[in-house]
Amino acid sequence: MSYIDQLKQTYTSLFVYDSSKGRPSGEYYLFRINNEEVVGIAAEELNEREYNLLSTFLQPVQHHEIALTQKDLQWKAFIDGKSESLRLLKTPYKIRFVLFTVSDPSLEPDTFREALQAFFPFEMPLIWLNETKGLLIEEFVDVAQEPVSLDSVVEVLMSDFYTKIDFYVSEDIEDLSHAPRHYTWAERCFSLAKKYQLGQVVSFNDVIPYVFVHSLPPEDLYALNRLMLAGVEEDRDLLRTIKVFLESGSNASLAAKLLFMHRNSLQYRVDKFVEKTGVDIKQFEQGLVVYLLLLHSNL
Incomplete structure (x- = not known):
């Protein structure tokens, strides 16, 4: 029996x-x-x-764990620190983590898994972490293999499933023994990407500036805001203008174009900011600090 x-x-x-x-x-x-x-x-x-x-x-x-394959379970145990090694039939020479969330908790995991896997050259490990969050491990087994562009993937999936989807794409990881550490870092970056609403497909490069400002103690943030943004803290239109100006590499013509305003109007606002705060944002060091503070403001 x-x-x-x-x-x-x-x-x-x-x-x-x-x-x-x-x-x-x-x-x-x-x-x-x-x-x-x-x-x-x-x-x-x-x-x-x-x-x-x-x-x-x-x-x-849990219900979201039902469809895990043996390979999925092996990867999950490894990145969770419950297993010291991976025993794969074919070891990839590098990987990258693709974390994702869906807004609809009633989404059928198996159906979504099948749709997502269709964009990859072979089946990738896919681990549902809860009802709305998952992890796909993009394995590279051939040097000629190209990474999948998630920008096109997210558009198709959102159209097919009628649900909001967000992706975070990690850096490439070549030493698999460090994968658990990289996974912890990816989780943190994805959390920041969601907190600051950075977009539907976010890479580690997009998150790095937010890591710095988010790591500052609250008292330091308060002191920096008081020192660098004195007199303009409530003028959100002005602060948005300065943010776009700094994101444009301090190129007034480009920033004016992005903001749909005349170059002279933009220059007036930049001068107004410098006059009120005493901070010369055209100087790299001062402009960098102001930009990080504006990122934290989530304008």
Whole structure:
């Protein structure tokens, strides 16, 4: 008699999960057996004591974890620090992490997984972290393999699934032994990208300035704002103008074009900022500090 048959004698509602049949109705708990099959048991058949007992020799599984393959599970254990090594059939020479969120928690994980995987040359490890957040590990096994452009991917997926999707793309990681550390860094960067609403496809380069300003203690931020933005803190139109001016490399003509204003009007605002604050933003060091403070203001 198999292990599953033995459990069925005690829990008559037990079933073996089959992704092709979709999710069964009703409340149920899921457990993974020998890292392979996933079984479900109706919640009404398990009290808290029995659930805790089963959890000691079976692995509890959340609904978003059902579709994890053996490769997914191996990567998850590795980046979570629960395994010291990876035993892959073909080890990539480099990887990059692609974290993503979807706004619709009712999105079917298997369907989204299939749609996302279609953009890659072969199946990549994809780990759902919760109902709305996941991690795809883009593996590079051939030097001729090109990274997938997520800008085109996000447009197609949002059109197909009618849900808001955000991606964060990490730096390339060539030493896989450092992958767990890079993953922690990627999680932090993605969190900042979401906090400051940096866009639907964000890379580590986009986040780096925010890492610096976000790391400052609140008292330091207060002191810098008081010193560098004195007299203009409430003038958000002026501050937005200065932000675009600095993002344009202090090129007044380019900034004026981006802001749809005359160059002389923009120059007037820059002069007004310098006069009121005493900060010469055309000097690199002073302009850099002001720019970081404006990033934190999330204008």
